[in-house]
Amino acid sequence: MAQNNSASKDVANKNGSKKKPVVAIVIAVVVVVVAVIAGVIAWRSLGGESVESLKASCAEVSEQRRMQQNVYNTLVNGDAAAASAYTEDQVNDPDTLAKLADELDVKTPELGACNVETADEFKTQISKIESNTTWYKDHTASLQKAVDAVNASVKK
Known part of the structure; x- marks a missing residue:
C-alpha cells in the first residue's frame, strides 16, 4: 500500500508540474494582450489625434480660409475692379495698370475640403x-498695394 501512495503522488506531481507551465503561459499571454490593449488606448487618448478632433480642426481652418477668401474677393470685385477700369490716359504711370492686371490674372489655389474620412486625409x-x-x-x-498704386497715379 505504501507503494501505491507513492505511485499516486508521482502521478499527481507529474500532472501538476505539467499544468503549472501551461497556466503560466496562459497568464503571460493574457498579461501581454492586456498590455497591448492598454498601450493602444493610451496612444489614442494621449498621442494620436482622433478623427473627430481633426474634423473640428479642419472646420476651423476652413472657416479662417473662407473669411480671408471673402476679403480677397471683395477687393477683387470692388476696389480692384474700379481701379482696373482706368485707362492709360487717366493715370500718370501706366505700369501701375499693368501690375494691377497681373495681380488680377493670378490663378487662385485649388481649395481643400473637409469631406474626408481618415486622420491622414484630414491632416x-x-x-x-x-x-x-x-x-x-x-x-x-x-493686390491692395497694386490698387493703391493705380489710385495714387490717377491724373487729377
Missing part, C-alpha cells in the same frame, strides 16, 4: 487649407 486637407489661407492673405496684400 493633408488641413495643411492644404492653411496654405490656401496664407495665399489669400498674401495676395490680398499685394
Whole structure:
C-alpha cells in the first residue's frame, strides 16, 4: 500500500508540474494582450489625434480660409475692379495698370475640403487649407498695394 501512495503522488506531481507551465503561459499571454490593449488606448487618448478632433480642426481652418477668401474677393470685385477700369490716359504711370492686371490674372489655389474620412486625409486637407489661407492673405496684400498704386497715379 505504501507503494501505491507513492505511485499516486508521482502521478499527481507529474500532472501538476505539467499544468503549472501551461497556466503560466496562459497568464503571460493574457498579461501581454492586456498590455497591448492598454498601450493602444493610451496612444489614442494621449498621442494620436482622433478623427473627430481633426474634423473640428479642419472646420476651423476652413472657416479662417473662407473669411480671408471673402476679403480677397471683395477687393477683387470692388476696389480692384474700379481701379482696373482706368485707362492709360487717366493715370500718370501706366505700369501701375499693368501690375494691377497681373495681380488680377493670378490663378487662385485649388481649395481643400473637409469631406474626408481618415486622420491622414484630414491632416493633408488641413495643411492644404492653411496654405490656401496664407495665399489669400498674401495676395490680398499685394493686390491692395497694386490698387493703391493705380489710385495714387490717377491724373487729377
